[in-house]
Amino acid sequence: MSVGPGRLYLALGLAGLAVLVLPAVWWAVQRPSDDREWQPNMAVLPWAEFTDSLVRVHNVRNTEYRSVTDYTPRYDDRVYDLRDLDAVWFVVEPFAEWHGVAHTFLTFGFGDRQFVSISVEARKERGEEYNALKGLFRRYELMYVVADERDAIGLRVGVRGNDVFLYPMRAPVKRIRDVFVSMLERANALREAPRFYNTLTENCTNTLAEHVNALVPGRIPFSYRLFLPGYSDELAYDLGLIDTDLPFEEARRRFRIDPRGAADRDAEDFSLRIRELGG
Known part of the structure; x- marks a missing residue:
């Protein structure tokens, strides 16, 4: 027929x-969910309690890494005094041959006594690898990792063997404190209501810009470099956010973490060492 x-x-x-x-x-x-079989070092969500100037952060990660895949997750609770918070660094970790691919996060300094990193990441399930294409299609939840620098930076330099750039940021102390609080408040919110990660719209870099722009509208304008984190340090430099008078390429060499400084990840003065040795 x-x-x-x-x-x-x-x-x-x-x-x-x-x-x-x-x-x-x-x-x-x-629908995003917290109820999955998570990768062990992403299984525990951080959260914070605020009392006047004191912030108690629960589940600060300080994992013991023997290799990228062999590690023992460790968490503890730490108290930070906002009155001591006076510095922030922008961290860039390229991890692919193509220059546009990188991970970025912020790390905060409380005088020379305490340092803590906050990293916006795709929360991976056990055995799962990060894939930028999958990140476009609601395959990962969003996670704010709060970690000791010996974990967040030591993992990337000493274990993965990647180049890591630690850029001091130029910002008023009050704004630094406000961004720190804002990021912890977002971590609290994700603990109550999970959200999806998105490679383009909610990634490690444009989420940081969102926190800054919520406090100072337009401070970080729209740029393709927010979607290609490997170029985000150039953007930060062009906007005057990096605290340096050096030309960009020279600044990049200066603020590359020397692997010698990150060699002993258990050193009590780890954070000071990685800042003392330039690239």
């Missing part, structure tokens, strides 16, 4: 509609 042109066009139209609608339906029904 022959099929008339009208029915054929209708069938093709319905098939085309299904191609458009089904992915949208799939997207809409996806």
Whole structure:
């Protein structure tokens, strides 16, 4: 039996509609969750309590790494006094041959006594690897990792063997404190209501810009470099956010962490060592 042109066009139209609608339906029904079999060093969410100038952060990560895959997760609770918070660094870790790919995060200094990193990451399940394409399609939840620098930086320099750049930021002390509090408040919110990570719209870098712009609207304007974190240090430099008078390429060499400074990840003065030795 022959099929008339009208029915054929209708069938093709319905098939085309299904191609458009089904992915949208799939997207809409996806829900973020905390109830998954997480990678061990991403299984515990941090959260914070605020009492006047004191901040008690629960589940600060300080994992003992023997290799990238062999490690013992460790967590503890730490108290920080906002009155002592006076410095912040922008950390960039390129991890691919293409220059545009990198991970970024902030690390905060409380005088020379305490340092703590806050890293916005795709929360991975056990055995799962990060994939930028998957990150576009609600395959990862969003996580704020709060970690000792011996974990956050020591892992990247000493264990993975990647180049890591530690840029001192130029910002008023009050703004530094406000960003720190804002990021911990977001960590608290994610503990109550999980959200999806997105490679383009909610990644490690543009989320940091969101925190800054919430306090100072327009301080970090729209730029393609927010979507390509490997170029984000150039953006920060062009905006006058990096505390240096050096030309950019020279600053990049100066603020590259020397692996010798990160060699002893258990050293009590680890954070001071990585700042004393330039690239």
